Amino acid sequence: xDMLLQSxxxxxxxxxxxxxFVGSIGGVIIGAIPGxxxxxAIAILLPATYSMEPIVGIxxxxxxxxxxxxxGAIPAILINTPGTPVNALTTxxxxxxxxxxxxxxxxxxxxxxxxxGGIFSVICLMLMTSVIAQIAPLFxxxxxxxxxxxxxxxxxxxxxxxxxxxxxxxxxxxxxATIGMESIRYTKRFTFDQSWLNSGMDLITVLLxxxxxxxxxxxxxxxxxxxxxxxxxGQPKREGFYDLMKYKTVAVISAAxxxxxxxIPGVGEFLAQFFSYNIANHISKxxxxxxxxxxxxxxxxxxxxxxxPAAAMIPLLALGIPGEALTAMMLSVFYVHSIxxxxxxxxxxADFVYGLYMSLxxxxxxxxxxxxxxxxxxxxxxxxxxxxxxxxxxxLSFVGVYSLRNSLVDCMICAGFGVFGYVLRxxxxxxxxxxxxxxLGNIMEQKFRAGMARVKDFTDxxxxxxxxxxxxxxxxVLAVHGRNLWRNYRASQNSH
Amino acid sequence: xxxxxxxxxxxxxxxxxxxxxxxxxxxxPYETQWFGGMAxxxxxRFWPAMCIIGLSLFAFGYxxxxxxxxxxxxxxxxxxxxxxxGEMKHWLGPIEFVGYFLLYVVSVPWLGYLLAxxxxxxxxxxxxxxxxxxxxxxxxxxxxxxxLVFKTLLQVKITSGAWYELLPDGWATFMIINF
Numbered sequence: 001x002d003m004l005l006q007s008x009x010x011x012x013x014x015x016x017x018x019x020x021f022v023g024s025i026g027g028v029i030i031g032a033i034p035g036x037x038x039x040x041a042i043a044i045l046l047p048a049t050y051s052m053e054p055i056v057g058i059x060x061x062x063x064x065x066x067x068x069x070x071x072g073a074i075p076a077i078l079i080n081t082p083g084t085p086v087n088a089l090t091t092x093x094x095x096x097x098x099x100x101x102x103x104x105x106x107x108x109x110x111x112x113x114x115x116x117g118g119i120f121s122v123i124c125l126m127l128m129t130s131v132i133a134q135i136a137p138l139f140x141x142x143x144x145x146x147x148x149x150x151x152x153x154x155x156x157x158x159x160x161x162x163x164x165x166x167x168x169x170x171x172x173x174x175x176x177a178t179i180g181m182e183s184i185r186y187t188k189r190f191t192f193d194q195s196w197l198n199s200g201m202d203l204i205t206v207l208l209x210x211x212x213x214x215x216x217x218x219x220x221x222x223x224x225x226x227x228x229x230x231x232x233x234g235q236p237k238r239e240g241f242y243d244l245m246k247y248k249t250v251a252v253i254s255a256a257x258x259x260x261x262x263x264i265p266g267v268g269e270f271l272a273q274f275f276s277y278n279i280a281n282h283i284s285k286x287x288x289x290x291x292x293x294x295x296x297x298x299x300x301x302x303x304x305x306x307x308x309p310a311a312a313m314i315p316l317l318a319l320g321i322p323g324e325a326l327t328a329m330m331l332s333v334f335y336v337h338s339i340x341x342x343x344x345x346x347x348x349x350a351d352f353v354y355g356l357y358m359s360l361x362x363x364x365x366x367x368x369x370x371x372x373x374x375x376x377x378x379x380x381x382x383x384x385x386x387x388x389x390x391x392x393x394x395x396l397s398f399v400g401v402y403s404l405r406n407s408l409v410d411c412m413i414c415a416g417f418g419v420f421g422y423v424l425r426x427x428x429x430x431x432x433x434x435x436x437x438x439x440l441g442n443i444m445e446q447k448f449r450a451g452m453a454r455v456k457d458f459t460d461x462x463x464x465x466x467x468x469x470x471x472x473x474x475x476x477v478l479a480v481h482g483r484n485l486w487r488n489y490r491a492s493q494n495s496h
Numbered sequence: 497x498x499x500x501x502x503x504x505x506x507x508x509x510x511x512x513x514x515x516x517x518x519x520x521x522x523x524x525p526y527e528t529q530w531f532g533g534m535a536x537x538x539x540x541r542f543w544p545a546m547c548i549i550g551l552s553l554f555a556f557g558y559x560x561x562x563x564x565x566x567x568x569x570x571x572x573x574x575x576x577x578x579x580x581x582g583e584m585k586h587w588l589g590p591i592e593f594v595g596y597f598l599l600y601v602v603s604v605p606w607l608g609y610l611l612a613x614x615x616x617x618x619x620x621x622x623x624x625x626x627x628x629x630x631x632x633x634x635x636x637x638x639x640x641x642x643x644l645v646f647k648t649l650l651q652v653k654i655t656s657g658a659w660y661e662l663l664p665d666g667w668a669t670f671m672i673i674n675f
Contacts, residue, residue: 047652048650048652051651051652164554164557164558165554165558167554168513168551168554168555168557168558170550171548174551175520175544175547175548175551178544178547182540184538184540185529187528187540188527189527189528189540189541189544190520190527190528192523192527213597216593217589217590220593220624221590221593385626387624388621388631390624391624392617392638394593394596394620395613395617395620395639395642397597398600398601399642399646399652399654402601402604402654403652403653403654406653406655408601411598411601415598418590419590419594422589422590423509423587426505426586427505427506427509428502429509441547445543448537448543452535452537
């Protein structure tokens with residue numbers, strides 16, 4: 001509790017408040033523009049945050065991460081186009097309500113549900129801290145290695161119907177991370193005698209290429225589309241809040257689901273909202289309304305996906321293992337400032353951890369206030385022409401990549417990954433596994449080497465209680481996935 | 497794209513990934529080192545080799561799954577208007593924009609960040625087919641805003657323009673620091 005009160009000191013600083021405002025308001029705007037999304041924004045801003053203090057930089061990024069999902073609900077509800085991919089389920093009931101002339105009600109319900117999910121998650125994070133602080137130091141190299149393996153396995157199996165391509169991209173990412181000089185004998189690996197490859201592929205360069213540049217290409221090659229906005233004038237503003245109060249159980253279950261899914265590396269918002277939506281449908285007295293404007297549908301989707309960002313910080317802070325692309329990006333900010341996330345973070349930088357929790361709390365409050373007063377002006381932002389947005393994203397990508405080392409080569413690598421990302425987007429393949437492969441592959445190699453110093457053979461990797469438990473979970477996950485694949489195969493054989 | 501054309505894209509991707517895997521497998525002995533007397537796990541070759549083997553296995557699995565899907569869809573009635581090579585040509589669609597991007601990058605050390613950014617935004621706006629005057633004003637304002645936020649306010653490290661040196665001392669310093 002003392003530490004929590006001490007952490008309030010950060011709110012006496014102007015730069016922290018600036019980061020909170022820019023992160024929360026900027027995040028909402030970014031989320032509200034279909035085709036940008038938090039990954040693009042965070043990738044672009046990442047190098048700029050390196051010159052900031054860690055708490056300021058991370059607050060800015062976390063603000064964008066959380067706020068974008070609030071903003072993403074606006075186009076999902078009004079024009080049936082999710083602002084960020086994780087708002088996809090909100091379109092089902094949100095857009096139906098808009099067609100019924102209840103757009104404002106759907107919007108305020110989405111805001112309040114998101115707010116509930118966000119605050120619920122931060123409170124869980126605070127309550128779990130003492131437990132995390134006790135458990136995290138128990139994790140040794142072998143345990144963290146197994147946790148990273150679990151993360152990769154979950155990334156692969158959670159891409160249902162695309163597991164093979166997800167696996168391929170994970171290993172491609174892991175391979176990319178090995179390029180350059182290795183740290184034991186300082187030998188070159190896969191540099192093909194090219195001096196520009198000696199320092200390896202910079203994560204930010206790859207990130208900007210895969211997320212920002214590829215998205216810019218998609219927008220530049222596509223067409224502008226005109227959107228017609230429903231008129232919100234005269235519609236009641238408070239009904240959304242009353243709806244949330246009416247369906248408290250759905251809100252609590254969905255937010256809890258978001259927290260659980262956020263903690264598990266490699267799972268994230270998609271499965272959180274998917275499970276929540278299904279549970280809300282099952283427990284509803286009127287399940288037939290789902291997809292036709294059911295308030296519970298919006299609550300399930302928005303409360304779940306907004307509970308994920310704070311929860312996703314748990315594996316990152318406690319073990320140094322990012323669960324998805326956005327926390328993987330944030331990991332680099334920690335490293336730049338020599339704050340190493342992991343078991344010792346809670347001992348060495350407890351003030352930072354608590355400061356971050358409080359920032360997350362304040363971000364949610366600021367977003368909510370902003371949305372309640374600024375929804376109508378935000379509608380104009382959604383109407384920015386898509387191709388012009390592509391021009392702007394490409395211009396912003398330049399800042400992100402060029403400011404790293406002022407290198408033309410970095411820009412060429414970024415553009416190359418941009419084309420690769422464009423191909424992946426065109427073929428509807430996932431991009432996140434490459435990034436997680438790069439980040440987790442690096443961690444795995446380090447922990448594997450450190451772990452091998454204390455073992456005689458590979459079976460010793462699982463002779464510790466934690467690593468053995470994680471190993472058992474991996475086996476169960478793989479067995480369940482294998483069973484599902486077999487069932488699908490049998491079903492497809494029978495249908496022929 | 498309909499599902500048959502989408503499958504053509506997947507086939508082309510599977511072929512490329514198979515070629516990449518084969519090339520990387522072949523390159524392992526030439527691009528990594530092996531030290532006698534050193535534990536396998538510490539060998540510089542060990543980890544990249546594991547990654548490439550994993551990549552190859554998944555590439556094989558993916559190729560097989562695409563081949564199976566293609567066999568099932570042979571009797572599909574959907575019209576296919578492209579081939580693997582045709583699909584790959586689509587993949588090169590962004591090359592034109594890569595060119596503009598690199599031109600922008602190359603121009604910054606000469607023109608300076610402000611001027612290069614304004615030119616980039618205005619020319620790209622024209623290239624994208626916008627002809628309204630208001631759009632060009634918005635475009636220039638966006639470029640200016642980006643420079644002000646990132647260079648002037650956040651002071652990100654971006655090379656100053658070569659022509660700044662020609663300005664009087666006070667102006668040159670001002671331009672180097674802010675634009």
